Amino acid sequence: MHHDFVSQSPERVRSGIGSVNTLAEEVDKVGGKRALIITGNSLSNKTDLVNRLQNILGNRCAGVFDEAKQHVLKGSVMDALQMTKDCKADTLISFGGGSPNDTMKMVTHLLIEEGENALPNIAIPTTLSAGEFTFACGMTDEETRVKTVYGFHPALLAKAVILDPEVTIETPDWLWGASGMRAVDHAIEAIWAPNPHPITTLMALDALRELHQCLASSRRRDALELRLRCQHAAWMSIFGLLNLGLRLTHPIGHQLGARFDIPHGVTSCISLPVSMRLLYERTTAAQELMAEALGVKGDTHAESAKAAADAVTKMVLDLGLPSRLSETTAIEKELPELANEISKELKEFQSPDADFATPDVLLKLLREAW
Numbered sequence: 001m002h003h004d005f006v007s008q009s010p011e012r013v014r015s016g017i018g019s020v021n022t023l024a025e026e027v028d029k030v031g032g033k034r035a036l037i038i039t040g041n042s043l044s045n046k047t048d049l050v051n052r053l054q055n056i057l058g059n060r061c062a063g064v065f066d067e068a069k070q071h072v073l074k075g076s077v078m079d080a081l082q083m084t085k086d087c088k089a090d091t092l093i094s095f096g097g098g099s100p101n102d103t104m105k106m107v108t109h110l111l112i113e114e115g116e117n118a119l120p121n122i123a124i125p126t127t128l129s130a131g132e133f134t135f136a137c138g139m140t141d142e143e144t145r146v147k148t149v150y151g152f153h154p155a156l157l158a159k160a161v162i163l164d165p166e167v168t169i170e171t172p173d174w175l176w177g178a179s180g181m182r183a184v185d186h187a188i189e190a191i192w193a194p195n196p197h198p199i200t201t202l203m204a205l206d207a208l209r210e211l212h213q214c215l216a217s218s219r220r221r222d223a224l225e226l227r228l229r230c231q232h233a234a235w236m237s238i239f240g241l242l243n244l245g246l247r248l249t250h251p252i253g254h255q256l257g258a259r260f261d262i263p264h265g266v267t268s269c270i271s272l273p274v275s276m277r278l279l280y281e282r283t284t285a286a287q288e289l290m291a292e293a294l295g296v297k298g299d300t301h302a303e304s305a306k307a308a309a310d311a312v313t314k315m316v317l318d319l320g321l322p323s324r325l326s327e328t329t330a331i332e333k334e335l336p337e338l339a340n341e342i343s344k345e346l347k348e349f350q351s352p353d354a355d356f357a358t359p360d361v362l363l364k365l366l367r368e369a370w
Helices: 019-029 042-046 049-060 074-084 097-111 174-189 198-214 223-237 249-260 264-278 283-292 299-318 331-348 357-368
Strands: 012-015 035-038 061-067 090-094 121-125 136-141 148-149 160-162
Touching: 012 019, 012 223, 019 042, 019 049, 019 090, 019 121, 019 160, 035 049, 035 074, 035 097, 042 049, 042 198, 061 074, 061 249, 074 097, 074 136, 074 264, 090 097, 090 223, 121 357, 148 249, 160 223, 174 198, 174 223, 174 249, 174 264, 174 283, 174 299, 198 283, 223 299, 264 299, 264 357, 283 299, 283 331, 331 357
Parallel strands: 012 160, 035 061, 035 090, 090 121, 121 160
Antiparallel strands: 136 148
16 A cells, blocks of 8 residues: 655644733744734624734734634625735734634635735634644535535645634533534544555544543533643644545535534534444444544444444533434435535545445435434
């Protein structure tokens, strides 16, 4: 077996309690004079955290765009792009979860498409989605409710990522837990990749082990060390993932989330167990590794695979998150159309399961998840 591993990572990762105080230093390192903060409405208006960032930046702060939307709606991305130009920003800072981060990367992507220079990106995550460690992003068309993946350009990588558990304490419990399950999803996609790399497998298994041990307990506001362990685990879960490709759970999540406005972490809660059971025969050895990391390995291949899927389901239930599509805003009569869109994405990204996961098979899976 041969591997062609392209190392694509942020230049720097600053982590630890209070590390957000290095933000001004990081802006100076990239030569920034006018930094635009891209965030969501809740962080901006319901917490004092954005004000804290502005105070740290001082006169380096050129403004705040606080209209980043869940699933990265095209309209909000275009508004962020316009504000970037209007305030003459020379640095972009995403603050929040995957939506602000993808909004920031989409702005960079659009600037490149327009022939402009890419702006340096700095990411400060408040969830465990881990998109800040990749050079891909997604945007949803409000009219079609279809999400498209863009990017795969090194300029989209963050120059610096700051992992500070202190800025996560205002993150709602459900969102912290759900984004942690998204990191579990990343880890599983890496472990059962058709051509796994030993480095990514090692990272992903440790991420799965850490999240299984720490995620539920880390929801306490005072559990800063556990939160930091989860942040490091989220980083490990996605390390090198874009070298490997995606199987099934991410394409399901992309289209399910965009169509019904379901948070991606919740889509992972629902899609993971049913996908693990569907792909058991194709991923038996990988699922045994997952079971071992989750501390539930059985006496036979079949027992291990079943135990791994059951353990993931238990994580979801222990977090009090939805485990069925019927518990979300999904519309049952639209499942056939959803299955078609998932099938299209599988083919577009040459998923190893594109031949097997036909619209009919996917519809059956979605009904099982209902």
